[in-house]
Amino acid sequence: MRTRRTAAAIAAFATAAVLVAGCSDSGGKGSEEKPDEGGKGGKVSGPKLTIAMVTHSGKGDAFWDIVQKGAQAAADKDNVEFLYASDDQAQQQAQHVQSYIDKKVDGIIVTLAKPEAMKDVLAKAKAAGIPVVTINSGGQFSKEYGALNHIGQDESVAGEAVGAELGKTNRKKALCVIHEQGNVSLEDRCAGVKKAFGGATENINVPGTDMPQTQSQIAAKLQATDDIDAIVTLNAGIAEAAIKAKADSGSKAEVSTFDLNEAVTEQMKNKAITFAVDQQPYLQGYLAVDGLWLYKTNLNVIGGGQQVLTGPAIVTEKDVPQLEKLAKNGTR
């Protein structure tokens, strides 16, 4: 009986807290602007196609969310039914592709983060006469595996762009933060930074699923090596931890990051992030679906079968006014 009374007391207290404390006059959902329905043009007529996308994304990755939004926008316009599956285990990813082949979809979009695992299943897609477009990473394997074309960003090139940008502001020593030890594309980015940057570059591994630990890890590094004057993070979430770590350690280092989102545009406005490298994930999804539609209806191939690069685009504080709202809607 006592526990029940306690529970009732807690519930009553919580209700009272809601009533007494009431509402917030600032922020929250109440201050949200209605997103305008821009970008949704008229639909094309013609037969309804089915296009499937299979990526190597882990669950809950903000980046792939934007890719899907781009793909869905193109699908809506092109009268396409868009299907999506993902798995960070290569074998599972290949099985998803196989099931879409069995389903006889009209086109397949895949990522080649683990190229060897996708080779066989892409040959099967070709044998079944289903056109394939590859996106994001692994562009050098695209043609070999029989894809129409590749739409994405070369990670090394993107890293080099960051290195060159750091050189422009006379940085001396950069810290590249790897949030997933052993991830090839992250290592490629840091290697690219090192290659194009005039100064020294050091890497550090942080536990990317634990923000406080990531923050203290970067702070420790900044305290140990106090001549670091540039921090490069490889996704938007880690950039937040780097900004905190910089304050904790009293470092003067500039923070710049890969990927763009609402938080990053805010931090650029606050001058906490100097620049971001955008690889336009929305465009990767959009062009892949649109490209397959063009191929199916008119036998066009975007880029004439060559790799189409969607990045790296360097975004700075100057670009924030235009991008802010788009980032808030989750399309940039």
Place this chain on the structure above:
Amino acid sequence: MSTATVDERLLRTSVWKKLLSRPELGAVMGAVAVFVFFSFAADSFLRMSSLSTVLYAASTLGIMAVPVALLMIGGEFDLSAGVLVTSSALASSMFSYQMTANVWVGVFVSLLVTLGIGIFNGFMLTRTQLPSFIVTLGTFLMLTGLNLGLTKLISGTVQTKSIADMEGFSSAQTVFASEISIGGVNFKITILWWLALVALATWILLRTRWGNWIFAVGGNGDAARAVGVPVTKTRIGLYMAVAFGAWISGQHLLFSFARVQSGEGVGNELIYIVAAVIGGCLITGGYGSAIGSAFGALIFGMVSKGIVFAEWNADWYKFFLGAMLLLATLLNHWVRKRAEATK
């Protein structure tokens, strides 16, 4: 034998021997060894600002290691503890944002939700009699899915919206994620939370009836029940304690960053258990201490940051981390063996 007339339970033991028989002794020695080692291995380790970083890292683990240690003394595990921290932060953030409510309302709703999950764990365990490994593994997977699914459903993306501009944020930040300046060096408030929890848990374990129940339940549940210990209530209470720790950690996470990534926290449950075990808890239950878990967390914090201060090659980080933890635990084990031998 002249002493044969005195019952051995009434024998006076020296303070030294009493100290030697404490579960946390090995962990204290391990912590001292790690501290001395990095004082020599890393130039920047001994600066006050560096120690503040180490203490911060130790405190965010330690806050969870304390209730996890109590739970392990009570003979159970909680594999959902890592993601529960994220769930707690998400609940608080999304409730405040969606209801446009003062963030303190979200903080209290989150407390209820988190404690509710703790009760669920305890209830499932005691009702089904299944091993806690299985029950909490189920909760772990379900929470991982819920964190992502609900966040995406409610916020539209995989991270929550910023609540930094909402009412109550700054006062909540003061409580959960502020800094205290001592002699020009800033220390995080999580260190205070950590110390307070260690003190509270130690008092409960050593000075209250509940402490006796916890040891009894972990030592032998059936025997404890037979002598009238409320076994079911004790177990559910322990899971609620873990949930309470997750609530504090979750609010710290939220008020440090103002937004929460839904995929965080996976894997931390094992680190909490590691801290408790280094601190002298037995995996079989019935033995351990809250102070020990604090030293376990401190060892983990010192090693993980010490490697960075020592500027060892980053590619080998995990190897060094594992090796140092193993060495610290071996020392701990060795000290305890010696202590038992001298009894």
